[in-house]
Amino acid sequence: MNPVLDTILYRRSIRAYEERPVPDGVREQIIQATLRAPTAGNMMLYSILHVRDPQAKETLARTCDEQPFIARAPLVLLFLADYQRWFDYYLLSGCEDLSERQGQPLQHPEEGDLFLACCDALIAAQTAVLAAESLGLGACYIGDIMENYEVHRDLFHLPRYAFPICLLCFGYPTQQQKELPHTPRFDSRFVVFEDRYHSLSPHEFEEMFRPSTEAMQRTRNLPDGIENPGQWNYRRKFTAAFSREMRRSVRLMLEAWSGR
Numbered sequence: 001m002n003p004v005l006d007t008i009l010y011r012r013s014i015r016a017y018e019e020r021p022v023p024d025g026v027r028e029q030i031i032q033a034t035l036r037a038p039t040a041g042n043m044m045l046y047s048i049l050h051v052r053d054p055q056a057k058e059t060l061a062r063t064c065d066e067q068p069f070i071a072r073a074p075l076v077l078l079f080l081a082d083y084q085r086w087f088d089y090y091l092l093s094g095c096e097d098l099s100e101r102q103g104q105p106l107q108h109p110e111e112g113d114l115f116l117a118c119c120d121a122l123i124a125a126q127t128a129v130l131a132a133e134s135l136g137l138g139a140c141y142i143g144d145i146m147e148n149y150e151v152h153r154d155l156f157h158l159p160r161y162a163f164p165i166c167l168l169c170f171g172y173p174t175q176q177q178k179e180l181p182h183t184p185r186f187d188s189r190f191v192v193f194e195d196r197y198h199s200l201s202p203h204e205f206e207e208m209f210r211p212s213t214e215a216m217q218r219t220r221n222l223p224d225g226i227e228n229p230g231q232w233n234y235r236r237k238f239t240a241a242f243s244r245e246m247r248r249s250v251r252l253m254l255e256a257w258s259g260r
């Protein structure tokens with residue numbers, strides 16, 4: 001093994017932190033490592049907001065599906081998929097005039113550009129996670145930042161082409177968190193395919209979900225007539241209130257982004 005693989009394999013999400021700040025120098029090391037992440041066309045289509053204001057953190061703890069540990073995280077970084085900076089620069093650089101002279105309409109960022117910016121922002125975020133982990137910190141993603149777009153837009157003064165794609169909480173893990181077991185993963189044969197996509201057969205699904213099916217069978221009092229992990233996931237995640245809110249919020253942001 002080598003130290004990079006050790007860091008990757010040891011990592012788990014950390015949701016409770018020691019009550020000590022992350023020193024500025026450590027935060028700066030994380031940021032500098034993050035800025036070295038690969039980025040499409042070397043354009044750095046993301047921005048990172050360091051959320052310092054305790055009130056803003058309290059708001060996030062509520063708007064991100066009631067997750068109080070966000071407010072207690074010593075370091076909170078918001079990753080934005082950001083085309084605004086480049087689009088502002090295009091305008092500043094006279095690209096509108098250029099387009100007119102060439103008889104073309106001014107191109108605005110579209111959905112494809114948003115996807116590319118999301119790739120950049122998420123790759124940067126995971127680089128930050130691994131850098132932090134290597135420095136003895138723990139981190140947790142907050143995907144619920146995609147909910148309540150209007151609130152986050154107003155809170156952080158986000159322009160049209162800057163979308164919050166993930167929030168990261170960092171801090172020194174408590175002893176209890178360090179001792180947590182790793183969460184399970186699906187076996188690679190259900191996830192990694194050769195040359196072409198492989199739709200799983202009922203038998204493969206049965207194998208894939210056998211550990212969770214067995215765990216579920218040991219649990220009494222399953223809610224709402226739920227019979228298997230598929231139904232559990234469908235009710236508790238896919239159709240849950242937070243998923244519905246995420247869909248509403250992202251739709252609104254897409255409308256703003258595409259000017260509809």
Ligand SMILES: Cc1cc2nc3c(=O)[nH]c(=O)nc-3n(C[C@H](O)[C@H](O)[C@H](O)COP(=O)(O)O)c2cc1C
Pocket residue numbers: 011012013014015067140141142143144166182183
């Ligand atoms: C895109 C994304 C969104 C996530 N959102 C949340 C979240 O809102 N709250 C939370 O506690 N964990 C969140 N997580 C952490 C996952 O729950 C965690 O990665 C998963 O359960 C696997 O556990 P591990 O990271 O400890 O291996 C998120 C992870 C990802 C990648």
